[in-house]
Amino acid sequence: MKLQDSVIAITGGGQGLGRAMAEYLAAKGARLALIDLIPEKLDEAAAACDKAGGSAKTYICNVAREEDVEKTFEAIAKDFGQLDGLVNNAGILRDGLLVKAKEGQVEKRMELSQWQAVIDVNLTGVFLCGREAATQMIRNGNQGVIINIASIARAGNMGQSNYSAAKAGVSALVPVWAKELARYGIRCMGIAPGFIETEMTASMKPEALERMSASIPLKRMGKPEEIASAAVFIFENDYMSGRMLEVDGALRL
16 A cells, blocks of 8 residues: 555544554655544644644544444545545553452452443444444445554453453454455554553653563563554555564563
8 A cells, every 4th residue: 555645544543652653654645534532632643743744634533432433434434535544543441450359358350340441442442443444445445454453462461351352352353354355455454562652651650661671572662653663564565464463572471
């Protein structure tokens, strides 16, 4: 895919990895449809995309709500006249141990609400956005690319039953969609980032960050632009489909 003048939708595009990917793609000449829930963050990201040399429109959308997602992708197709790519990036955390006990007494358990909130956004949201993106690509008769952002936590990470399960599901969708959608000229790939420098990790205590970095063979956390460059590689390589790229500095959970 040629990124110049292509239309790429990014969920969670207002901040973090989503914004980093948007700016990186904008610098390649792409036109961005940024999807998020926070208007101020979306406006800032859109301005950054314009500054980088691309252009962007913003869309307020709860990716866990089917009606929201359907309306948003219909609006994107109408506004741009096409849709060439989707980065399924939106996600949330609600970490906690399955069961926490002391001296045989259960003190805390992961609440169903913690489980469901993460599954709704991180897995159901990916399904809904992927389905609507593919629908618009097929209707418009153009080929396209869907990239699902997973995590190395898909292999299982302590304290993240909900997140790990969702990201494993997101990863499983990649080969399924690649096989189902190939007949329409639509490719699907996934990226599983390791520990990346974002607003979330920046809020951690310095000693925790130091321990985290020490556990990575390359001895540093990844940078958002390194995930963005992986996305660009996928978009531009027309024979990549059905696989996951782990971008984690050789860390394996």
